[in-house]
Amino acid sequence: MRVVMSVISDKAYSDLEEAVGAENVSRHPAVLDSYAYQPFENHESLPWCTRPVAVVMPAGTEEVQEVVRVCNRHGLRHKALSTGWGVWCGPTAEGVVQVDLRRMNRIIDIDEKNMYAVIEPYVCGAELQAEAMKVGLNTHIIGAGPNCSPLASATSMYGVGHDCIYMSTSPRNVLGMEWVQPTGEVLRFGTLGSGKGWFCGDGPGPSLRGTMRGYNGAMGGMGVFTKVALKLFNWPGPPLVKSTGTVVDLMSEVPENVGIYMCYFRDRRKFADAFYDVGEAEIGYSALKCAMPAFMMVLTPHFFSKMKETRNLSRLLAETMGHMFLLGLVGISKEDLEHQERVLRAIVDEHQGFMLDQAHVPSIRSNFMMNAIRATMPALAFRIGGSFSTALGRNDGLDSQLDWGETIADIKRGYAAQGKCIDDMGENPYFVLYENNLYAHCEVIYPYDPRNEEHVEAGNAMTMDFIIAAIEKCMEPGYGSLAPARKILSPLTSRYNFWQKKFSEAFDPDQASDKGYYTDETDFDFSTIDPERVEALKKLVEERTWTELGPPE
């Protein structure tokens, strides 16, 4: 049995110093607090999570192994982070050593011929993309932005982005992995494990890609991933997109084979059918369902706030601009782009929509283009309120996701009307497509001010309402990574956590990794929630819990 340590012993600390060098370890409370501060998506103890007992920064795989062994020897748990944004990056319990992988920041190889890159954890998306573009290649950037680690999203955490339509999701792009197990051993899988290089993640022998991360990712609960090979994709644009300015003053040269199109439709049905057809036609380099209010909110938050006061104008905008997608096209030549544009125009015409070629709108084309390529606009979502949260992302068929978006938007409007979050005038989803547009990721955003007590208090209640809505509509609610939600949802969804724990026990018999965001289950805090809603939830859970024989009738 592992004894929980709330402080690190001198011996354990000196062993860590020996492992990585004294200058790369700290247990000073000020340094530790900079890791315990994790406000994003932290609804339970904003802005702090548990303070680690030490922070350690290994420089390579062998040092990571040694750190893990030291932790095991001294009864400490470990939790790794790379770029480290979000509450899931921090410790969830006492006695955790935070392994900051910042010093492991090398792009080890970009194999131009075989179209893959081998990277370490602290390479960020924009860095890899900048280097890949120099040789005519590109990498998938996740929706959270180019400041995030591609290794982390590939191995440990979701992994969807604007470019999924062309480059799929992070876990699909893993071609090889070097993985320090919770025991300290190194596991290399795919062709790498057979000494044949990094080009294939599956074999010979069974693939471990599913085991490595499952659906959501283990979020630091299954050892430390030290290197990954990621598939790269064609980039027929220039080696560097020349730009001046940063965001609001950004002016970029739009290459002649790159186009950005806003496509509007009269209703949801026409919008969805057009999107399906785009998938079938296999065009698109980047695709987002979007709403005009969302763009206004991130680019012109002051104007947006004023506009909301003009009821008729805001209503008109929300209702007429809701069924819209933004599609980025990249051709292998100017002629190819023209062909793709003709295909898109035919689809839009067929579904009685209209499209605007953003390349001819100088003021916004630069931001739309760079956002399509590099996901540079999501960070602006913080402007309106200081923070935002989401009805955590789910992945499902396109139509089902449209249902989900509308459901969440209704709940959100209710809270906004009571001043419990910021009114963003509608659905405002992060909605991207993959698998020929049959499949979509939908993460409905709601902006709030983390310094507003009412907003913060409402967070739990909103989460509860989202969960109840999902159960009522038999939809996967996307909250599988939160320990309290997991306890509620696992019995309703094939008891997935039972199986995750089996994997966890097989790979980590001593439970050496911090499992808070992987398999742990905790009680939901119902104290701020309307008792009627709590009762509604309990009733639903009772009705829909799986038995040993399978799902309820």
Added chain:
Amino acid sequence: MALEDYRRDIEGCSRCSSCKWVPYNQIKSARFAKNCPSIYRHNFHSYSGSGRMIIGLSLLEGRIELDETVADIIFRCQLCGACDAACKTYRDDIDLTEVLLELRAHCVESGAMLVEHMALVDALKREGNTLGEPKAGRGDWAAGLDVKDVNSDRCQVLFHAGCRFSYDPDARDVSRGHVHLLRSAGVDLGIAGREESCCGGRAYELGFRGEAANYADDVLNRVRSSGASTLVTACADCFAAFRYVYPRMGRELPVEVLHVSQYIERLLAQGSLRLRGEVPLSVTYHDPCHLGRKGEPFTGTWEGDKLERPMRLKRSGRKGVYDAPRNVLAAVPGLELVEMERIREYAWCCGAGGGVLEAYDDFASSTTAERVAEALATGAEALVTACPWCLRVFKDSVEETSSDLAVYDLAELALLSAGVTAPAGV
């Protein structure tokens, strides 16, 4: 203001780490993607802009004590403002640099000061300059120039040399060049010579606000009595102090404040100065932090919720002086400007600022070396800057590494092209 007054700014941090990177649209390579010298060298998150804000919150909440380690983390920072400019690319409600300044003032108020900084401030009190040189020698750099002394004469333009340009043997000739260049264009120029004192900007950055205010008063009085309508300085640090810190402290100067690069640009536009001589040189230009992102004019404070703050009051870094030096370089025939990857408001710092040069010599040098490496990567023959502090550390770095890279102040190239030579110094 006090640290508590910035609690909302601090609590707004989402820990996204944008403060560690060049704004994402401008990341051009993995090699030069980072923007913060402190986290680049020290690695722990606490050494980033975000990390220091978290330290502020921990102090406010009583989670940590202000001890030697905490003070050391707070002061291991050039206050270059790159973190702030990057953060403000995406946020409107966090004034990161103000939090960093407030942390330093808090350290000073609590007695948690660095010995080296105390020595600097002692020298400042004793001799009126940050280098500890004798006050009596302050005006020696101008010997033989036959320039007006504002202590006895009136002039239209008051030239403020600053501490480094007054005393640094390698910089004094540059300072003479500035004066000679402006006078060759017919400018009615005067200097305060021996009576000139430090601008106080460095004291402000170290957290010694009382000292800074005293120096601001001193400069303010001198400017008033000079009768000048324009104050020109060649020192970027002084420029930022005059343009931002003074009005921030309620001591706005009643004259137009220009950096010498802006004034040369104006003279070129007016035709008073002509650069005709060929300077066949490939150069790259380093944006000094205090001329660029920290050289923005002060536009006022906002007392309410910063989410509602008008954009004109947001210190984004974009309104610093970036074009004037480039326009001067563009006016030099034969000269080719090759830009580095990190420029303008996302330029990498030279390493000298914020009291780092005085207290952490090795950290200053490694920061400088990183910028020199970036300059070399452009293939340029020379690195040009417009600040004596940058000039000093670049020259030292190039000498230490025996690099072939030449280092110039902007005015040196203008002088070369204008075909005028300042009289030799004494």
